Amino acid sequence: MIDKMKKTAIVGATGIVGQQFLTALKGHPWLKITTLAASIKSAGKNYEDALRDPKTQALRWYINEEPPAEFLEMKVEDASNLDPSKFDVIFTAIESDQAKKLEPKLAAKTAVISTASAFRYESDVPIIIPGINSDHISLLDIQRKKRGWDGFIIPIPNCTTTGLAISLKPINDSFGLRNVIMTSMQAVSGAGRSPGVPSLDITDNIIPFIPNEEEKIQDETKKILGVKEGNNIKEADFNISSTCTRVNVLEGHTESVFVSTKEKCTIKGIKEAMEQYTGTLMDKGLPSAPKKWIVVNEDPFRPQPRLDRNAYGGMATTIGRIRTDNVLKNGVKYLLVTHNTKMGAAKGAVMVAELLVNRGYI
Amino acid sequence: MIDKMKKTAIVGATGIVGQQFLTALKGHPWLKITTLAASIKSAGKNYEDALRDPKTQALRWYINEEPPAEFLEMKVEDASNLDPSKFDVIFTAIESDQAKKLEPKLAAKTAVISTASAFRYESDVPIIIPGINSDHISLLDIQRKKRGWDGFIIPIPNCTTTGLAISLKPINDSFGLRNVIMTSMQAVSGAGRSPGVPSLDITDNIIPFIPNEEEKIQDETKKILGVKEGNNIKEADFNISSTCTRVNVLEGHTESVFVSTKEKCTIKGIKEAMEQYTGTLMDKGLPSAPKKWIVVNEDPFRPQPRLDRNAYGGMATTIGRIRTDNVLKNGVKYLLVTHNTKMGAAKGAVMVAELLVNRGYI
């Protein structure tokens, strides 16, 4: 499908999200990692040495699959001195405050796909979920022009937003969303690893607060489901409120959703809309795209994060217990499970890159 | 306060809830256990032997505190042949289908306080949370008359209802409830122990469904917050919808609540109503009553089940993150933690007995 492999850099390659990028890109048909970059203290070491704990020499590799051998001997570069013009695309896996400074320098020259929230809420920056709002990509033309960049910044959503927005898309298309009330039960991997969530905090426990998470989800969901109008995305016209909690699950966010629609809807109608949802036609050839965006599971005991997080390679959202809610007008309630470190992070970002290649932006 | 100790029987004494009754009644100033009863296969053994696994001889005692020594040598009686006239009060800790048959036979002669749901939804049966709806007790007079019993059946609510109803009571009193939407994250101890929730099911996982739980909560909450009118309880006039899940927590149910009130309310007003809630005046002298019914914790990371379940001996409900909800009319959202096997089970039932003693029903 493409004539030659796109040169790819990972910034923040030694962290857990960076490691997920390496895993997601192993053997990728379109994208080839040519550079690993990280902070100054890793720069100059080969990747394997950069992963080693300086005290214990243990390999700080956090993914269940072994690290891809092809990367272990690559020399890690200093992210702050990276020359962006050498890459077709750069994935960043860094903290938001670092992203705020570094990403514009990179985007001046090339495509930057970011897992950070730093630029998500700017008016010329689309937040893309391929298959859900692929057409928002054209906002990148405006971004480039306005900022005078050769490249651009395109962030993926917060990992809790992703599954929610996917589940809401077919409902909004078919019946129009009025209100959304959501309580999340989020996996510990969403908080990273070092320090991440201490086992002393989460064993036999729930943490009922994740700073800034609820605001992110509320803003991002309305932006993703919005409509491009002129040079902007007009936010979708519904109300949304959420409570986010952390539970003792390794991977896979669970969300309990209550929805009110504008049009009268039936449970059968909601299920059909979800099951038949195919996403934007052109996305079908993307290597990372799941065969189904949404799996509706009729077993009343599903979805469960451990059983459903890996549906279609961790790229599908599994929904269950779809039933009438008697409180909200045209009320429906359901639960969903979405993989926060696959579709919700590195693999999701890789699929954005695939969409951009497909549309000629990379 | 009372002239002599009330003779007390525990039916279902060998199970986990029965064991909680023994623990809750150890050294109780008003109630004295004179008989332990269980199924025919335990009858005739002393209590310690009845607890032993026939194969391994391990003591199947499920409470962290050691079993009270005073009970270990008591002979276990056959519950189906128990003579109720020998007791002032009988606590039952049995399955609902057994309760349906056995409890009326016992109630014909004496007071029966039940943890089962068998009679909760009958019109002449109050579901009592002392301090929340103590005045519903007078329904017992109607029950006795109607059924021709010397005694009566008084069930406690489902353990998830309890904390929810307590948190809603001051809101309803001050501002009037319109709508309630709740997602629960319930502890595994709520499912009992044998089999209870297998570790294979809940480790690194969530179970998104608890059969019949949501209906119970919805019906019970409206009944508890209802008003006695003539010979009936008129259900409180609000809508309620819930999604109940099981999480990997030993004890302490967490609930994420979204509320819409009839009157305009402020967060300050809600907090004050909760903090100042004192319950019905007469209940103050009950030995098991907590000093506070509701603890409002201002730390944004609270309530947490492991840290807050034991507030005031596991009898108080801890509430946190009270904040405005922008979806519902006069919307407020918060989280609560309530101890499912203390206030929500045996200790809660013991407090009902105390209230009944206080009011002259026992």
Place this chain on the structure above:
Amino acid sequence: MIDKMKKTAIVGATGIVGQQFLTALKGHPWLKITTLAASIKSAGKNYEDALRDPKTQALRWYINEEPPAEFLEMKVEDASNLDPSKFDVIFTAIESDQAKKLEPKLAAKTAVISTASAFRYESDVPIIIPGINSDHISLLDIQRKKRGWDGFIIPIPNCTTTGLAISLKPINDSFGLRNVIMTSMQAVSGAGRSPGVPSLDITDNIIPFIPNEEEKIQDETKKILGVKEGNNIKEADFNISSTCTRVNVLEGHTESVFVSTKEKCTIKGIKEAMEQYTGTLMDKGLPSAPKKWIVVNEDPFRPQPRLDRNAYGGMATTIGRIRTDNVLKNGVKYLLVTHNTKMGAAKGAVMVAELLVNRGYI
């Protein structure tokens, strides 16, 4: 390699080990499941219905991968009326007391590979780990003759024995075992699921006793590493003592091993013996055989059950922290991780069947 598929039955097909057999045999090149059998209460139903909980209708399927579609519509037969002459091989996944009665009836006619311990300790019954003691198979000829059977019973070892015996084999071959002291930390899946280990028992806890486990491991290890002499297996000549505990891990048993050898040994020598261990030459073509029997991991923080249990499809044993022990004569200590429900159960049994096909016994 074989001319036609071997007709295969699974007895105990609805339980967790039965389900592991279905998963392990999906698409197997030599063995084809033609019958699923279970207890009388499942007989006559199709497999999917037999898996459903009669009360909740939930599908009681306990494996993370979805159930193979090809089996869902198969009619389940009554195990007690199974005609063994219709099968080339029968896998049994039943309790030991049931196995004691049923397996001889089946073995009278055909090959029975058993996960139960019922016959493991009889003198004419080999306990086989392919690649470790494949030559013990010839004991089956004696068993057949002595018992007058057309078939035979061949049990796999206890899941904790398997990894231990594999780790000890190259040490015994190279240096001669004198003493073995082992403490296990076993996964909850080893106890099955219904009831299995209740979450109330194992969360934030360890259970320090598994009835009969230590005796099994001690007897089986010495038998497996023994030598066939005439019509018997002569137990290997070393002492072994173990303490078995249950920990809060889903899958993968961890074992802490202290060994004393007869010959002087070095850490380097032990590692080389383990890494170079290739098993019996003829086993190489078995479809389920791992490329390596033993993985020696030099990272001091390995092996870990979650990271290492799936090495080579869950069929390899991972060993780490091999170091000198200063208490025992010629002392060495190490830790190992072995997958208790793959190599230690169904997949291990399937590999035994493969070995038997390879040697002409099936």
Place this chain on the structure above:
Amino acid sequence: MIDKMKKTAIVGATGIVGQQFLTALKGHPWLKITTLAASIKSAGKNYEDALRDPKTQALRWYINEEPPAEFLEMKVEDASNLDPSKFDVIFTAIESDQAKKLEPKLAAKTAVISTASAFRYESDVPIIIPGINSDHISLLDIQRKKRGWDGFIIPIPNCTTTGLAISLKPINDSFGLRNVIMTSMQAVSGAGRSPGVPSLDITDNIIPFIPNEEEKIQDETKKILGVKEGNNIKEADFNISSTCTRVNVLEGHTESVFVSTKEKCTIKGIKEAMEQYTGTLMDKGLPSAPKKWIVVNEDPFRPQPRLDRNAYGGMATTIGRIRTDNVLKNGVKYLLVTHNTKMGAAKGAVMVAELLVNRGYI
């Protein structure tokens, strides 16, 4: 028993061990905290503010009981500028490398009881477990003289050593220890909290290595069970080897122990020696001393960390499954549970202070 309260400082008061000291000393009859000290970044704040996370304002208090109100408003002092002459005793809860520098400065003037390992292995420094080796205290006279200090440093053992040494003491007294082989399953609280053990590392997992832990246990156990000879402790004359692992338990270390004795011993004899062990007579009046040092539990499923860690206020060691080992000469094997953050840390250090007050050293 004492004429006036001893002035007490806590160094490292904001960390998890420091918090355990505050909890352990709340209402103590002999010791009164007059100063809380911590690093320069906490100095000058009141204690409550020093506990708050600068970003989220959450109170970083890690103990299940609420923080003692009497300390919340105390001003935190800079540990590096603390004037030791103002205190009768200083408890330190700091890292070993900091302890190396700071503790000698403090010990020049007053008694320092340390949880760090910095000085444990020096010949003039006793490692004290009251009731086990109280008489080693006289080594402090030598330490003072040799170092020219008014005060002294007295460290408590590693938390895994404590339970092991207690369990071995009566065996050594009665039968003489020859060999000890131990595998530990240690709770996550032993690693502190920030970062401590990430939940991503330990959920559904075991970490088979704790750096330096095995060496500490081996050295400390022989020193504690040693005999004071002249100006030194002569290490006890037995061999010891251990493997230390981290498991998913909040509190309470479990240890699987195999012992060989010099004299012939019986299981009955070992049990009697343990049950009758009373410690040194003079220690009986110490406020924190448990009524029993060792609880022998005959239930084969005990000890379990969640059920047994709090025996006698977390100060007793619970031992179970005492049985013959057939590998070692005069072999015995058993399991023990000891509370790592009570007897094994702050409460254990407080009991050392009590012993020192009792003997006139403070």
